Amino acid sequence: MKVAFRVDSGEAIGSGHLSRCLTIASYLRLNSDMQCFFIIKSHPGNFSSLITKYGFEVKILLLEFEPDYFCGEYDKWIGGNYRTDASSTLNFLRTKNFTVSDWLIIDHYGLDEKYESIFVNGGFQLGVIDDLANRNHNCDFLVDQTCARKPIEYKNLVSKNTVLMTGQEFCILRPDFVQLREIAIAKRSQYLDTDSIFINFGSTDPTDVTSRFIDTLDTINSTGKYRIVVAVGSNCPFLDKIRISISHFSGNIVLVIDASNMAQLMLEADIGIGAAGSTTWERSVLGLPTIIVKTADNQTTVIDRVLDFGIAFFHDLEIANQCEALVA
Numbered sequence: 001m002k003v004a005f006r007v008d009s010g011e012a013i014g015s016g017h018l019s020r021c022l023t024i025a026s027y028l029r030l031n032s033d034m035q036c037f038f039i040i041k042s043h044p045g046n047f048s049s050l051i052t053k054y055g056f057e058v059k060i061l062l063l064e065f066e067p068d069y070f071c072g073e074y075d076k077w078i079g080g081n082y083r084t085d086a087s088s089t090l091n092f093l094r095t096k097n098f099t100v101s102d103w104l105i106i107d108h109y110g111l112d113e114k115y116e117s118i119f120v121n122g123g124f125q126l127g128v129i130d131d132l133a134n135r136n137h138n139c140d141f142l143v144d145q146t147c148a149r150k151p152i153e154y155k156n157l158v159s160k161n162t163v164l165m166t167g168q169e170f171c172i173l174r175p176d177f178v179q180l181r182e183i184a185i186a187k188r189s190q191y192l193d194t195d196s197i198f199i200n201f202g203s204t205d206p207t208d209v210t211s212r213f214i215d216t217l218d219t220i221n222s223t224g225k226y227r228i229v230v231a232v233g234s235n236c237p238f239l240d241k242i243r244i245s246i247s248h249f250s251g252n253i254v255l256v257i258d259a260s261n262m263a264q265l266m267l268e269a270d271i272g273i274g275a276a277g278s279t280t281w282e283r284s285v286l287g288l289p290t291i292i293v294k295t296a297d298n299q300t301t302v303i304d305r306v307l308d309f310g311i312a313f314f315h316d317l318e319i320a321n322q323c324e325a326l327v328a
Contacts, residue, residue: 215245292315
């Protein structure tokens with residue numbers, strides 16, 4: 001049996017969607033004889049090298065135009081016409097001898113039932129990974145790992161035959177996070193004081209929040225009490241700016257690029273600072289107290305539900321921006 005993942009990543013998109021697909025593909029390869037393939041668009045900083053590093057074959061589809069990543073319309077993220085995208089994807093599946101017994105899994109905010117129906121009507125089995133619950137889907141199953149997400153929220157968005165897997169019990173996590181959970185919870189139960197702070201705004205931090213927090217922490221860390229660990233990917237467009245902020249930092253700070261031990265870094269931290277992307281669930285499973293920051297409009301639901309669970313504090317970046325403007 002074969003499985004193909006249609007997913008995108010890049011400097012503006014980040015790597016969260018790709019990361020969860022890689023987690024699933026790695027599990028399938030380890031626990032079955034399934035062959036897994038990845039189909040991505042040639043977005044700047046698209047992490048294709050990460051896919052090959054994991055040992056999977058990747059097909060890169062060329063962009064038809066430069067996407068507008070910050071316009072709020074997810075179909076603009078595709079970088080082309082969805083029909084052309086589907087045709088290119090179908091051609092690749094055929095070259096790999098995909099049949100009706102094989103699967104295509106789509107993890108993409110810009111693709112919906114129009115795109116999915118092309119494959120379903122062609123006889124393919126199709127799965128969707130989503131966390132927005134904002135558009136119609138035509139699929140055999142749908143996974144939404146948002147905490148407290150209920151199947152009823154997809155009632156009018158999928159057919160009655162779609163298998164829905166919603167909520168935190170379907171969280172897509174790499175094994176190392178699961179393996180360290182008990183150790184992490186035991187560590188949190190013996191908490192005495194905050195010594196270590198872990199900062200991570202995804203692999204690319206396209207809005208450059210990281211350097212702002214480094215600069216802010218520098219103003220309140222006059223005693224040098226805190227050890228700051230900053231994790232970011234080499235594809236981050238603001239990496240040089242982050243390095244400058246770190247060079248000016250007066251206390252103990254470490255920069256980790258392309259960390260392969262994220263679970264260990266979170267385990268060692270007393271407080272995390274980050275966005276509401278896929279790392280939200282990684283921090284949660286390790287019981288890491290977190291200051292969560294909204295860096296995109298699509299994070300509103302996740303933040304609201306995390307706050308309802310009482311597992312994070314919210315920092316309103318928009319209000320902070322307004323305050324800085326007034327001071328200036």
